[in-house]
Amino acid sequence: MLSLQRPLLVTCLHLLLLLPWSHSRILRHTNGFHYQDLSNGNSNGNGKDEIYFNGIRLHVESPQHSVSATKGSNVTLLCHYHYEPELTTPRRTRVRWFWLPAYTNTTSPETFARESKVMVAMGGRHRSYGSFKGRVRLRRSAPGDMSLVINELQLNDTGRYRCEVIDGLEDESVTMKLELTGVVFPYYSHEGRYHFNFFDAQQACQDQDATLATFEQLFAEWEDGLDWCNAGWLADGTVQYPIRDSRVVCGGKDVAPGVRSYGHRHKILHQYDAFCFTASIKGTVYYLKHPTKLNFTEAVQACASKGSQIAKVGQLYAAWKLMGLDCCKAGWLSDRSVRYPITTPRANCGPLEPGVHCFGFPAPSMKFGVYCYEQMI
Structure with a gap:
């Protein structure tokens, strides 16, 4: 008797599946969203059935x-x-x-x-x-x-x-x-141009209170007037450089201005400079008033004696670009470079354009002023 019931049960289930409403049914989910499965001859032309939403959205x-x-x-x-x-x-x-x-x-x-x-x-x-x-x-x-x-x-x-x-x-x-909101600045090694692989460039920017710039950040800085003839790493592993005034020594005089790209380079084997990005700082950068010029070691100690620390390159750029720091006096920075920020160009203050002007990396025994950084508490 049991063996006769099983075929009958299967037949009943088969008939239920063939009923018309079984192919056009409402699928109800416990979250209150309802969909209608119109799979009986309603396709989107790609052989895929369409699901229509008819509830809460x-x-x-x-x-x-x-x-x-x-x-x-x-x-x-x-x-x-x-x-x-x-x-x-x-x-x-x-x-x-x-x-x-x-x-x-x-x-x-x-x-x-x-x-x-x-x-x-x-x-x-x-x-x-x-x-x-x-x-x-x-x-x-x-x-x-x-x-x-x-x-x-x-x-x-x-x-x-x-x-x-x-x-x-x-x-x-x-x-x-x-x-x-910040500023992009080119950065190179104290050993000279093109001495950073990608990871060296990352670390160099980080050491100066910055990070490798993105293409968007470099492009925005180019629109703002940045012109730099040396190629540098960006955060995506590409090597690029911004040119405002086309010239022979910078890729060709007849090539249009823009951010020019070398594309992706090998992050370990290839060496270039870096383009760093820094943003506003929680503190103050200032030129230390001191009766005498200082060598690098004396400069570090002089800032410390004032409860400050010698400023980093990224901090000086942020103070110049975002806080309007203008000082026509060259001073030591933490990477042993000597720089000074100019917002209003004038005679006897270097190039007649705003920027952070650089003396390079003089011998540590040479005498200059110093820029200090006092952090806000």
Whole structure:
């Protein structure tokens, strides 16, 4: 008897699957989002069935496409979500913030795979990751507000941020770019031109309170007037140089001005200069008033005696570009170079153009002034 029931059960199930409404059914998920599967003769022309949404819709938005901030400051990246139609009761949603460094190729199909987590939050629980740990929080100023607050911005925080809101099977996201206000400066070794491989260049910029510049940062500086005839590493591993005035010794007189590129180079075997990027500083750079000129060792000690430290090249550039430091006196810096910042060109102050002018790397025994850096507490 049992053996006779089994074929009958299979036949009944088969008939149920053949009923017309079995091919045009509503798939109901526990999160309240509803879809209609129109797979019975309704394809998109590519042989793929279409799924139509006929319920609640999740929207994630931001009024920001690009955000500019200063190093050491706090910044808020805006992200809000809402539902259509509006809901009468709150729902448990999860938010994830991701970060893609500025030097990453955002057009690559592997972009998402290279994103790093910044924060994950659900309800009152949250977790931050990597260099963002302890520096980020959600603002939550109103229902649906998932804006990210980043404290104590660092040079390496620049890049693309993505806010993803998840509700059950639904997820939507929005992206924005974070940039720091700063200045790009060319930098070379005390041994001479073209002595940095890529990793040497990274370290050299870091030692001077800077980071390797991105192409976008170098291009913006070129638009602002930077003209430099020596090629340098950028953060993406390319080697480029900005030319405003075309000339024979800089790639050819008949070649159009612009940021010229050597493309990617071997990061260990090839050697060039560096283009560094620095942003505003949390402190003051000043020329030390001293009764006599100083050799390098005396210069370091003189700053220390004032409760300061000898300034780095990146700090001097930031003070010149962002704080208007103007001083027609050459002084030692921490890398044993001698430089001075000019915002208002004038006679007897070097070239008739603004900039941080450099005397190179004199012998440490030679006598100059010194630029000190006093950090804010």
